[in-house]
Amino acid sequence: MSMSKKKVLIISYYWPPAGGPGVQRWLKFVKYLPSFDIEPIVYIPENPTYPLVDATNTEEVDPSITILKQPINEPYSKAKLVSGKNTDTLSAGIIPAKKKQTFVEKMLLWVRGNFFIPDARVSWVKPSVEYLTEYLKQNKDVETIITTGPPHSMHLIGMELKKQLNIQWIADFRDPWTTIGYHKELKLNESSAAKHLELEKEVLNQADQIIVTSKTTKQEFQEKTSKPITVITNGYDITNLGKVPLDEKxxxxxxxxxxxxxxxxxxxxxxxxxxxxxxxxxxxxxxxxxxxxxxxxxxxxxxxxxxxxxxxxxxxxxxxxxxxxxxxxxxxxxxxxxxxxxxxxxxxxxxxxxxxxxxxxxxxxxxxxxxxxxxxxxxxxxxxxxxxxxxxxxxxxxxxxxxxxxxxxxxxxxxxxxxxxxxxxxxxxxxx
Known part of the structure; x- marks a missing residue:
């Protein structure tokens, strides 16, 4: 690897073997960044609770990439003991229709919304900041950190590192924060709703650059911050599947x-x-x-x-x-x-x-x-x-x-x- 490559630290919750669309964006960025003289270093949880698992994603990770891991203490793994099926679907983002929610589901949503702000991964923020502060002090050639959410807790890690080390920080929003559909479903009380808005605003104003996936999110965020916002949509990768015959029906x-x-x-x-x-x-x-x-x-x-x-x-x-x-x-x-x-x-x-x-x-x-x-x-x-x-x-x-x-x-x-x-x-x- 040439010495001239710029190093960036990417902080993400989702990473192979996670399945679903959330993992694809940064899996592909990491795959192609080295072709643009940037060396990605990826920081992820050691023991996450992924609602969907897809082993084929793991094959796309270049074994030469540095991957840092720290344990995460997640409420979903404990809640599973109370109600296995419900927590799986909730952590997959599948919130049942209001009229069909069981008491346990309503309770879990209320707890998730009001006790875990911005989300259930918030307990990972403090240990991650401690670990990464040390890492970045020892690896001064890492000049940029990138956080990707949801879970938006990842941005809180970025914000703390920015405050402590004054490093360049880019916040990537794969989805909006307080305006996304399921946000309303979290049964937030007034002070929790205000706290979300306050954290969102703080992240948008502390980050050096913001990346979003759509122009509407860019317009929305421009009302909350004057920081530069770039739209980088998701995309497709070239996959060679050979000839796939069309369905007869x-x-x-x-x-x-x-x-x-x-x-x-x-x-x-x-x-x-x-x-x-x-x-x-x-x-x-x-x-x-x-x-x-x-x-x-x-x-x-x-x-x-x-x-x-x-x-x-x-x-x-x-x-x-x-x-x-x-x-x-x-x-x-x-x-x-x-x-x-x-x-x-x-x-x-x-x-x-x-x-x-x-x-x-x-x-x-x-x-x-x-x-x-x-x-x-x-x-x-x-x-x-x-x-x-x-x-x-x-x-x-x-x-x-x-x-x-x-x-x-x-x-x-x-x-x-x-x-x-x-x-x-x-x-x-x-x-x-």
Whole structure:
């Protein structure tokens, strides 16, 4: 390794063998940073509680990368003794619909929201600061630290190190903090809600640079800080899977976690009506679910009598998820119908785009992900109020499928490749 490489310390909770989209962003940045003369050093918990595990992610970590680990004391592992299933789904971010929450779930949410601020990993802040202060004093060639959240506790580690060592600190927000959908679900009392806002503001004003994944989050944060904010979206990586044959059925596939708040009744209604009206559609149609699906979503599918056309693969590893994407006729992308979620660009969008299968997107008005789908010409989009338009799109896609003409003519995908995005990150690190 040449001596001229700049060294950066990346502080993250998620790292292989964690599964799910949260781990992909920094796994790929770390993979490509050395090509831009930056040597990443990664700091992670030694014994984390990951809700999803994917061994294939581990194969992507270069064995020459320095990885530092410290034990973490997590409430989730203790809460498991009280209520195993509930804590697993809660730590996976799958919050049950309000009317279906059990007493234990309500209690766990209340405790999590009011006792663990900003989140359940907050007890890792103090030991991490002690350990990393020593490490950075001994390794003075590390000039920059980067924290990535959620969990936003990671930013508190960065903030303390900044105060103590006056080192360059970049805070990366994979999701917003106080405006994200599930924040409202935490049953926060007044002082807890105020504390979150205060910490968010402090982090945004103490960091030297801020990175966000969408332009709406950038606009939101600009009202809270004058620090420089760069948008670096998530992206896709070049994966060689060989030739993946298309599904024979007319598959509409949802790949990734399917949460209860994302349950699009408009879609189930549209499919049910099309199956009633159009025999050819009924015979060919299949709803393909790949990933963790909440029981509310499955119940609603039953309610619309669609269970006979559903194939539920459950959680699969990343490579299999990519294969399923490429095999699907149409890819389903859903964001919760709320103003708070306009800034959320689902991580899978970029893998969807790279798989070059048409996307059907359902989301709130002015969603940031709508812009990306339009710019890249990778699919069609509807609002939650547009059932007739949704039926027309499904029929149009179906007719193209029948003619063997269902494909995408994407544009500008290269801007979303992980390597191109890492180049952008390298410029932020070097203050260019």
């Amino acid at each position: 007319f598959t509409l596939a949802h790949i990734g976690s399917f949460l209860s708040e994302r349950n699009p009744r408009i879609l189930w209604k549209a499919i049910a009506e099309l199956r009633k009206e159009n025999k050819a559609f009924k015979d060919a149609f299949q709803l393909k679910l790949v990933g963790k699906v909440s029981s509310e979503v499955l119940d609603t599918i039953k309610e619309f009598k669609l269970e006979d056309c559903v194939v539920n693969h459950g959680y699969v590893d990343n490579v299999e998820a990519l294969r399923q994407m490429r095999a699907s006729q149409v890819l389903l992308l859903i964001e919760i119908d709320s103003d708070d979620t306009r800034a959320i660009i689902p991580g899978k969008l970029f893998e969807y785009m790279a798989s070059e299968r048409p996307i059907l997107g359902i989301g709130p008005e002015d969603s940031d992900f709508f812009d990306i789908v339009r710019e890249t010409n990778t699919g069609k989009l509807v609002l939650y109020s547009e059932k007739d338009k949704l039926m027309d799109i499904l029929l149009e896609y179906f007719e193209l499928y029948q003619q063997g003409q269902l494909k995408v003519h994407a544009m500008g995908l290269q801007y979303f490749s992980r390597k191109r995005l890492t180049e952008k990150l390298a410029k932020v690190i070097s203050n260019e």
